[in-house]
Amino acid sequence: MGDLKGDSRGSGTGKISAGPLPEKTLRALFESAPLAFVMVDQSGTIVMVNNEAEKLFGFDRRELMGHSVEELVPLSSREHHPGLRGNYFEAPEARRMGAGRDLYACRKDGSEFPVEIGLKPIRTDDGLFVLSAIADITERKGLESALLKAKEDLERRVEERTVELARQADELRAANEALLRSNMELQQFAYIASHDLQSPLRSISGFVQLLQAEYEGRIDEQADDWIRRTVDSIRRMQALIQDLLAYSRVDSRSHSRETIAFREVVDDALSLLEAPILESGARIVCGDLPTVVGERALLVQLVHNLIGNAVKYRADEPPFIRIEARRRGGKWLFSVKDNGIGIEAKYQQRIFEIFHRLHSQGEHPGTGIGLAICRRVVHRHGGRIWMRSEPGKGTVFCFTLPERQRPE
Numbered sequence: 001m002g003d004l005k006g007d008s009r010g011s012g013t014g015k016i017s018a019g020p021l022p023e024k025t026l027r028a029l030f031e032s033a034p035l036a037f038v039m040v041d042q043s044g045t046i047v048m049v050n051n052e053a054e055k056l057f058g059f060d061r062r063e064l065m066g067h068s069v070e071e072l073v074p075l076s077s078r079e080h081h082p083g084l085r086g087n088y089f090e091a092p093e094a095r096r097m098g099a100g101r102d103l104y105a106c107r108k109d110g111s112e113f114p115v116e117i118g119l120k121p122i123r124t125d126d127g128l129f130v131l132s133a134i135a136d137i138t139e140r141k142g143l144e145s146a147l148l149k150a151k152e153d154l155e156r157r158v159e160e161r162t163v164e165l166a167r168q169a170d171e172l173r174a175a176n177e178a179l180l181r182s183n184m185e186l187q188q189f190a191y192i193a194s195h196d197l198q199s200p201l202r203s204i205s206g207f208v209q210l211l212q213a214e215y216e217g218r219i220d221e222q223a224d225d226w227i228r229r230t231v232d233s234i235r236r237m238q239a240l241i242q243d244l245l246a247y248s249r250v251d252s253r254s255h256s257r258e259t260i261a262f263r264e265v266v267d268d269a270l271s272l273l274e275a276p277i278l279e280s281g282a283r284i285v286c287g288d289l290p291t292v293v294g295e296r297a298l299l300v301q302l303v304h305n306l307i308g309n310a311v312k313y314r315a316d317e318p319p320f321i322r323i324e325a326r327r328r329g330g331k332w333l334f335s336v337k338d339n340g341i342g343i344e345a346k347y348q349q350r351i352f353e354i355f356h357r358l359h360s361q362g363e364h365p366g367t368g369i370g371l372a373i374c375r376r377v378v379h380r381h382g383g384r385i386w387m388r389s390e391p392g393k394g395t396v397f398c399f400t401l402p403e404r405q406r407p408e
């Protein structure tokens with residue numbers, strides 16, 4: 001092997017020239033470099049290798065020196081290699097070999113492994129040589145393919161999940177539509193049933209009243225009791241039917257929206273409750289109430305039910321009811337607070353459900369529909385309703401109404 005000089009063009013020293021470093025140091029560096037180096041002459045004969053190259057290819061240095069570099073090229077590309085090498089020697093420059101292609105090298109045992117190769121022309125007094133720096137990229141390739149696989153796995157899972165979500169969304173949409181349909185059918189049924197029941201009930205009520213007027217006290221005590229009970233049951237059924245009708249009308253009737261001073265809503269509700277208010281000695285206090293956009297009849301019904309309950313479920317002292325409103329997060333927050341009997345915590349979740357009541361007819365008559373109507377009215381206006389209560393101290397019902405009404 002001749003003495004070498006790095007890419008120098010004719011410095012003429014005949015030694016490896018790398019500035020101030022002596023050849024011995026350079027050689028030691030060359031040998032201990034963590035990269036495999038193989039240098040070949042123009043005929044492709046190996047003229048120099050380092051330790052790492054021996055390790056990488058599994059050849060002893062003596063088995064490489066003077067042999068063709070093609071021995072390190074996989075069989076499949078061995079045939080084309082001399083041509084490529086020839087081209088390189090015609091226009092030598094420092095560059096990567098086989099840019100854009102996957103390169104492989106071949107070990108002594110014939111096994112192949114992926115490599116990255118840097119080429120560097122070296123001119124010496126003995127002619128042009130090429131130094132190849134060869135890095136085994138098996139590990140990197142492994143990581144790359146693991147990464148690719150992970151990416152593909154992820155893409156597949158995202159795709160599967162997207163399909164699954166789309167399917168669930170379809171199912172949900174179908175279920176929602178079915179629910180909406182059955183809700184509407186149920187509402188219609190409730191409306192028709194309660195509406196149609198009214199007229200036969202009116203005649204039953206008429207006849208029983210006639211019976212009572214004509215025969216009370218004329219048959220015997222048992223008959224009087226039965227007639228009284230029948231009249232009571234009919235009254236109760238009428239109340240139920242009225243409330244059911246009101247409940248189903250919340251959504252089934254189209255009410256027109258208008259700008260309303262909420263104080264008027266309260267006044268309308270209070271005038272409907274005149275008798276129980278007078279009878280109970282209730283005191284009702286109103287704070288400043290805003291103007292809202294809504295369906296007047298429904299809002300009156302909401303306030304009527306809440307104040308009516310506050311009066312009905314009073315404790316021993318006369319009811320004291322406070323109605324207030326304040327702005328909170330783009331909404332009006334209304335509260336109706338009483339000093340009544342209160343509601344135990346375990347029942348508080350369920351009282352907005354239809355027919356859910358906590359008292360017998362004897363204690364407090366009612367149908368269990370009032371708060372269900374309240375909830376429906378508030379939801380219809382885009383708000384929320386809830387309550388807080390302390391048994392024995394009182395209850396506060398809160399509901400929100402948007403400051404600006406959503407378009408219908």
Ligand code: ADP
Pocket residue numbers: 305309310313338340341342343351356357358359365366367368369370371372395
């Ligand atoms: P109803 O009054 O016809 O029973 P509601 O739906 O209006 O039906 O009320 C459901 C239940 O909630 C009532 O039976 C009552 O037990 C309870 N409740 C409602 N409002 C109040 C209140 N202001 N104070 C105490 N309990 C109440």
